[in-house]
Amino acid sequence: MPAIGVDVGGTSVRAGVVDEQGCVLDSARVATPGSTDALEDAVTTVVDELRSRHPVDAVGLAVAGFVHPDRRSVRFAPHLPWRSAPVADRMSGRLGVPVTLEHDANAAAVGEHRFGAARGAGIALLLAVGTGIGAGLLLDGRIFRGAHGVAPELGHLRVVPDGRPCPCGGHGCWERYCSGTALAATAVELLARRRPRSSALTRDSADQAEITGRRVAHAAKEGDGVALAAFADLAHWLGEGLALIADVYDPDVVVIAGGVAESAPLFVDEARERYAAIVTGAGHRPLARVRTSQLGDSTAIVGAATLARERTR
Structure with a gap:
């Protein structure tokens, strides 16, 4: 029987009915509200909308936050109101079906693996x-969570000592140089340093606050020099991070997902080259395959639904 996967993000709550082949049969979406009660109402709304059209017996929630290893509660979610909240039990009580929680990157990793x-x-x-970097690691198909359920938090590896400030409280985190947010920050720095006579970024933006990762991506696809340079910088830092990850985990495959992956032709090949050149033992060891997501923005939905279905068996 199909299951419902719900991707609970800081901007929207997206749900999909997913069959056993990983196909999304139907979907629904609402904006993410700011309070706990309103957020749980929103999850109920999208699930009930889909259940009115499809029989389902399990629901999986993919959450951008720290999920307890038992997958029953959310410890902390920076862009959501849940704090030490027994979300799975509360939502199961509301919906009348088993509810499984999972970190959104873990759910996405399961979707791509299956x-x-x-x-x-x-x-x-x-x-x-995307806005930052989330990560999910599977060992022989099983999610690696670490001792306390928060691994692997790769976006906050420090790659530049005393570098750009990060909302986590640190400086120089990898996601400050390799993300949609980083694209915008790099473009602003390049504009200030180069002062180009003409750039699509300055023509389309009244001030620096209007320069976003999406605007940089659009400008790069139009051939804008500053935007292309920002993507070259992102490719450099992605390659640096891939080399570090390969030294620690030695994965078979690394899947690049998230919003920035939509612009993969602008940076993935260069990132692979950087990774291959600087990884320890370069030229004398196998390299991880670096691929882009095949499931697109449904990855976490598919993974969450799959985990929910498997847990009810």
Whole structure:
């Protein structure tokens, strides 16, 4: 029987009915509200909408936050109101079906491993490159959570000592140089340093606050020099991070997902080259395959639904 996967993000709550082949049969979406009660109402709304059209017996929630290893409660979610909240039990009580929680990057990694770019890999790592970097690691198909359920938090590896400030409180975190947010920050720095006579970024933006990762991506696809340079910088830092990850985990495959992955032709090849050139033992060891997501923005939904279905068996 199909299950419902719900991707609970800081901007929207997206749900999909997913069959046993990983196909999304139907979907629903609402904006993410700011309070706990309103958020749980929103999850109930999208699930009930889909259940009115499809029979389902399990629901999986993919949450951008720290999920307890028993997958019953959310410890902390920076862009959501849940704090030490027994979300699975509360939502199961509301919906009348078993509810499974999972970190969104872990759910996405499961989706890609079962049905997408990491299918069959022994050690698979997913990097969700969007506003920041989320990561999910699978060892022989099983999620690696660490001792306290928060691993692997790769976006906050420090790659530049005393570098750009990060909302986590640190400086120089990897996601400050390799993310949609980083694209915008790099473009602003390049504009200030180069002062180009003409750039699509300055023509389309009244001030620096209007320069976003999406605007940089659009400008790069139009051939804008500053935007292309920003993507070259992102490719450099992605390659640096891939080399570091390979030294620690030695994965079979790394899947690049998230919003920035939509612009993969602008940076993935260069990132692979950087990774291959600087990884320890370069030229004398196998390299991880670096692929982009095959499931697109449904990856976490598919993974959450799959985990929910498997847990009810």
